[in-house]
Each structure stands twice: as structure tokens, then as C-alpha cells.
Amino acid sequence: MTEQAALEVKNLHVAYGAKQVVQDVSLKFPARQITAMIGASGSGKSTVLRSLNRMNDDLATVTGTINFHGLNINQPDVNVYRVRQRIGMVFQQPTPFPLSIYENVIYGLRLAGERDRRVLDQRVEESLRQAALWDEVKDQLKASALALSGGQQQRLCIARTLAVRPEIILMDEPTSALDPVSTSQIEETLVQLKEQFTIIMVTHNMQQASRSADWTAFMHQGRLVEFGPTAQIFMNPQEEQTADYLSGKFG
Numbered sequence: 409m410t411e412q413a414a415l416e417v418k419n420l421h422v423a424y425g426a427k428q429v430v431q432d433v434s435l436k437f438p439a440r441q442i443t444a445m446i447g448a449s450g451s452g453k454s455t456v457l458r459s460l461n462r463m464n465d466d467l468a469t470v471t472g473t474i475n476f477h478g479l480n481i482n483q484p485d486v487n488v489y490r491v492r493q494r495i496g497m498v499f500q501q502p503t504p505f506p507l508s509i510y511e512n513v514i515y516g517l518r519l520a521g522e523r524d525r526r527v528l529d530q531r532v533e534e535s536l537r538q539a540a541l542w543d544e545v546k547d548q549l550k551a552s553a554l555a556l557s558g559g560q561q562q563r564l565c566i567a568r569t570l571a572v573r574p575e576i577i578l579m580d581e582p583t584s585a586l587d588p589v590s591t592s593q594i595e596e597t598l599v600q601l602k603e604q605f606t607i608i609m610v611t612h613n614m615q616q617a618s619r620s621a622d623w624t625a626f627m628h629q630g631r632l633v634e635f636g637p638t639a640q641i642f643m644n645p646q647e648e649q650t651a652d653y654l655s656g657k658f659g
């Protein structure tokens with residue numbers, strides 16, 4: 409692969425207690441591209457995803473290297489807070505805080521100590537525009553985020569993640585709780601976002617992977633079976649397990 413990697417995972421193993429659930433995964437995630445992680449339920453996709461910004465620290469034993477700008481971020485002395493600023497996460501269920509739309513967007517900036525109102529205002533507009541929500545909410549920034557629809561709440565959560573200017577955005581089934589219209593709005597947003605950000609997304613939705621992702625990784629029983637350009641994985645998989653999964657033989 410000639411693409412520049414935003415993140416490189418080498419020999420990743422993850423265990424919950426004695427239960428080994430991810431085995432020897434090595435993978436380079438191309439920069440400013442969308443990579444989809446697909447595979448049957450329980451194959452370890454979310455576990456890999458959460459390991460990438462150290463979200464598994466308190467739950468699991470994660471070994472192997474995760475190289476980000478030449479630094480192995482899977483080491484105890486690495487500042488996890490900084491890692492999560494650079495590698496943000498959007499979850500399956502929209503998780504707005506019970507605050508105004510404005511305060512939701514700048515939540516991370518406030519935590520980081522930013523107080524300059526002009527900076528905050530500017531970042532709110534920029535992030536909401538990037539998340540394709542600005543036009544819908546610009547006149548109600550002080551209203552509660554909880555009054556938004558599910559799809560709007562998820563785009564707000566994307567804006568909140570973008571506001572701290574990460575490089576990589578991890579998404580764990582970001583549209584599975586949403587209706588088809590909201591889903592296609594988010595997919596369109598993702599395509600815009602990849603001009604500036606690297607996106608790594610777990611999805612059960614094969615159409616979503618084939619529509620949105622440049623690259624696809626197929627996992628099975630804790631192992632990475634195949635990784636390649638999405639069109640190749642879907643049209644001409646090299647591994648029998650990938651072909652079986654895509655043709656609905658299991659999963």
C-alpha cells in the first residue's frame with residue numbers, strides 16, 4: 409500500500425481477563441481515508457477500535473504496538489488524554505450532554521481550558537458546519553441538545569469530537585440507531601470529513617461499508633482475515649472466509 413498511514417497497528421492482542429478476543433492484528437489505516445471494519449458479531453471489531461485510543465485500558469489487556477506519528481501510544485507512560493484529543497471517538501448511541509447545543513460542541517475545549525469567547529464561537533460554527541448541522545441549528549445554539557432529533561444529536565456528537573481538532577475519528581456503528589434519512593446524511597458528512605480527517609468505522613451495514621469506505625478490514629473470530637480497497641474486498645475477496653461472510657453464509 410502506497411498510502412500514508414495515519415495509524416499503524418502491529419501484532420495487537422486483546423484479552424478480557426483470560427479470554428483472548430483479538431489475536432495478532434496488524435494493519436495500517438490510510439490517512440484521510442475511510443476504513444470500515446466489518447465482520448460477524450463478536451469478531452472483535454469494537455475491541456480493536458476501542459484499543460486505538462486506549463478506551464480499553466480499564467477493561468482489557470492490550471499488547472502490541474499502535475504507532476501514531478512515530479510514537480507507540482500503547483505504552484503506560486503515554487498521556488491518554490492527549491491521545492484521545494488526537495484520536496476522537498463517536499459512539500453507536502448519540503450521547504449529547506444535557507446542556508445547550510453550544511456547550512456540547514465546546515465541551516472538550518472547555519476541559520482543555522479554552523476561555524476566549526471568540527475562539528469558542530468560531531470553533532462552534534466551524535465544527536457544526538463540518539458536521540453538516542450548522543444550517544439546522546444556527547438560530548438555536550442556546551437550546552437544549554436533548555431537543556434535537558436522533559440524527560441531529562449524532563451529528564452534534566460528531567461536531568463535539570471535531571471541535572478539539574483530532575486527526576483520527578473512530579466511529580462505532582455511528583448510524584445503527586438512526587433512520588435511513590439520518591443515516592444517509594451522516595454518510596454524506598463522512599465523505600466530506602475525510603478531506604481533513606482519517607475515519608475508522610465499525611459497521612454491520614454492508615451497504616454502508618461499500619458506499620462510504622475506501623478501505624475495508626474483515627475480521628473473523630478475533631483475527632484480521634483480509635484488508636484491502638473496499639471494491640476489491642466486496643467484488644473479489646481473496647479469502648474464502650471473506651467471500652462466505654459477504655455472501656451471507658455466516659454472521
Ligand SMILES: Nc1ncnc2c1ncn2[C@@H]1O[C@H](COP(=O)(O)OP(=O)(O)OP(=O)(O)O)[C@@H](O)[C@H]1O
Pocket residue numbers: 424429447448449450451452453454455456467610
Ligand atoms: N467488556 C468486556 N468484557 C468481557 N468480554 C467482552 C467485553 N467486551 C467484549 N467482550 C467480548 O469480546 C468479544 C469481541 O467483542 P467485540 O464487541 O469486540 O466484537 P464486535 O465484532 O465488535 O461485535 P459486535 O459486532 O456484536 O459489536 C466477544 O466475545 C465479546 O463478548
